[in-house]
Structure formats: structure tokens, C-alpha cells
Amino acid sequence: MSITRRSALGAALGTMAAGATTGVRAQRADGAGAQRADGAGAQRADGATRRKLKLGIITDLAGPYADLNRPSMACAQQALEDFDVAGRGWDVEILLGQHFDKADNAVTIARHWFDQEGVDAVLDVNTSATSLAVAGIAREKNRPLLLSGPGTAELTGRQCSPNTVHWTWDTYMLAKSSGTAMVRRGGTSWYFVAADYSFGQQLVRDTRAVVEGQGGRVLGSAFYPFPSTTDFSSMLLRAKASGAGVLALGNAGADLINTIKQAHEFGVNRGMSIVSLLTYDTDVRVLGLEVAQGLMTTQAYYWDLNDRTRAFNARVRPKTPALWPNMANAGIYAATLHYLKALADMGFEQRADGAAVVARMKAMPTDDDCFGPGRIREDGRKLHPAYLMQVKTPAESRDRYDVLKLLATVAPDEAFRPLREGGCPFVRT
Incomplete structure (x- = not known):
């Protein structure tokens, strides 16, 4: 499994819009060498072509919520490991962009990712204003938007979208x-x-x-x-x-x-x-x-709630030893895992139809170590x-x-x- 992170840390909005974000090469989770920063994949050892999937996390690591957001990447990585994307022949690249608590920044990143980077799904946009802004772009581009950190209940209310899932909590x-x-x-x-x-x-x-x-x-x-x-x-x-x-x-x-x-x-x-x-x-x-x-x-979610939450925390802790995941980070793990299950169930090749992927996520019962059994309601609200x-x-x-x-x-x-x-x-x- 190869996971490449592109960090927009400290980048100006114009630089991010031009696609010149800083490429950071990450070690593969299995200990093998790093992939190219542009996400170019290789063939499997048996000669078969690996399936490429590109995900993105839009967050903020410089503002008042910085420490709350830092474990998010580790939780997304853990979902890939728990789903065994390597064994399935999937190459998954995760991009990381910063919105600096500005909706226009979040919109610019999302448009660039969908139009230029070929991002298949955005995993989180962690404030209410930024998530509402990106929800419109995800619907326009027909890509899944899997939210955990924002709080506004409007995401499953008057501003709901067939492309949006709202995990974890709301106001x-x-x-x-x-x-x-x-x-x-x-x-x-x-x-x-x-x-x-x-x-x-x-x-x-x-x-x-x-x-x-x-x-x-x-x-x-x-x-x-x-x-x-x-x-x-x-x-x-x-x-x-x-x-x-x-x-x-x-x-x-x-x-x-x-x-x-x-x-x-x-x-x-x-x-x-x-x-x-x-x-x-x-x-x-x-x-x-x-x-x-x-x-x-x-x-x-709380790490010490039950045996399953403790087991998840034990697995992810080496990736984020100082800041253990909170409920918003856990929501990124659970939403990513369920998204991967839906892709496998409906066929990897169908991933370009974001509304169809979200519909399959709603049709399948949810179950993971952070939230236990649950379901996604028709309006995109995850229930637990x-x-x-x-x-x-x-x-x-x-x-x-x-x-x-x-x-x-x-x-x-x-x-x-x-x-x-x-x-x-x-x-x-």
C-alpha cells in the first residue's frame, strides 16, 4: 500500500490553486520505499495493474483547531490498512490541503483537486462554513464528500446533498x-x-x-x-x-x-x-x-469506551503517539473504511459516480471499531x-x-x- 501526502502547509492560496503544493514522500505502510509524489503507481508483482484511488483531506493545521485535526491523516491511513488495500491491489494516495478557516480557500482546493488532481473523494472539511461551501462543489463535480469535523446540521437539512455523508456529530x-x-x-x-x-x-x-x-x-x-x-x-x-x-x-x-x-x-x-x-x-x-x-x-466516540474503541486506539496510536484520535478523527477513519467497503461492493470502476457511491454507502449497514453498528440515513446523516x-x-x-x-x-x-x-x-x- 502506498500513501503519499501532499501538504499545503504555509502555502499561499495562489500557489495551491496552481497545483504547486509541496510534495512530501511518505513511507509505505508495509515498510517499502516511497512512491512518487505525483501518485504514479506500479504494477503488482504478478503483472496485474494496480487500481489507483486518490483521496483528499481539507483541514487546518495552523488555526485554533490545529491540534484537534492533526490525527486525521493517521486515522485515514489506518482505515486503508484495516481494509487491506495492499492485498486488494489498490494504490491509494491521500492529499492534505489547508483552508486556514476560509471558505474560499476550501473551494479553491476542492476545485483544483477534482479538476486537476483527479481526486475521487474528499474525506473531511472540518468547519461549518468551509464544509457548506465545498458541499456545492462536490455535488457539481459528482464526487463524494465524507464529513466528520463540521457541526452544522444544515448539511443534512436544507443544504443536504446526495453526494454528502455527515458522520460523527452535529449541533x-x-x-x-x-x-x-x-x-x-x-x-x-x-x-x-x-x-x-x-x-x-x-x-x-x-x-x-x-x-x-x-x-x-x-x-x-x-x-x-x-x-x-x-x-x-x-x-x-x-x-x-x-x-x-x-x-x-x-x-x-x-x-x-x-x-x-x-x-x-x-x-x-x-x-x-x-x-x-x-x-x-x-x-x-x-x-x-x-x-x-x-x-x-x-x-x-471515546478511546476507552469499550473493547472495540480500545482496540482501534491501540492500532492507530503508533501513527499519532502524542495526540490520540478524538471523535472527529475517528469519524474520518470510519467514513473512509465504509467508503472503501462500498467501492468494493459496487465495483471499483464505478467510483467516478459520486452520488452512486454515496447511495451504496447508505444502502449498506455500517460497522467499525469506533462507532459500532449503525446506518446512514437518506439525508446523509450517519446514525449511532x-x-x-x-x-x-x-x-x-x-x-x-x-x-x-x-x-x-x-x-x-x-x-x-x-x-x-x-x-x-x-x-x-
């Missing part, structure tokens, strides 16, 4: 699981601090609807410019003065880490229960249990359980990676938005 799932659980635990008054872009805005809207639907009240909200804010003190002090019992954070990555640290410094956590509407265990390890303990969060979890205290933790404990499991049909409520225009309900 509705996080809002429903965390909002319902906190109100039932007595957290009936809420204050929101969130990033002022589509992800943060929709997360607040979805959670507000859940809280108020459960009989709770929202006493206020504050939105900050993204990604230029580092001082959250004034917003946190307003939240503390509001009298709300729950502080809900609608951000992620470095912004979330800074918000929680500053909430700890100002003693906000002593008078309010803090719910992070999107926390990865990566964030918790950066914060440390002393600061993050007691934080409530919803997860779709959600898990309400809490950050452990230092005394409860065995080591630095042992950071979350399970409180409750939410069934797939309860966790995700009902199909009839999404408004996907090509689905009849």
Missing part, C-alpha cells in the same frame, strides 16, 4: 444530548458564550430550543468575533452576573481552552455548572483535570449512539489519557434530529 445532537441532560439534572437557567459564526450561532439556537422545550430559561448570550478573540473575561463576568445556573460554551479548540481557563481564574465554575457543547478529549488533556474536572460534554460524559477528577484518573467517564447513553434515533424535521429537499418523508 442538533450536541444540543439535544447536553441540553436535555442538564435540565433534567436541575440546570434550568442558562447563559451562552459562543463564537460568532455559523457553528456557534446554530449551536446556541439548537440548544436554546432544547432548553426551553424542557421548561428551562435562557437568561442571556454573548457572541465573540472568530477567530480574533483571546480575552473572554468580560463575557464570563456578564455570565456570572446574570444569575444563570449553567454556563454553556459554543466554541472549540484553542478558544474553548482559553474560555475554560479564564472561567477557572474568575471563579465562574464555583457558582455555575459549565457545559461545553463541543469538547474533545484532546482539549481536556491540554487543560488538565484540575481545571477541567466536572465539565459536562457529549461524545460520539451519543454519550453524555463528564471530565474526571484527578483522583479518578489512571493516567493523562484517562479523562472522561460515561454518565448516560442516548440512542441514535433520540440523539439526532428526526428526518421529517430536517427539510432535506431530495428526501420524501
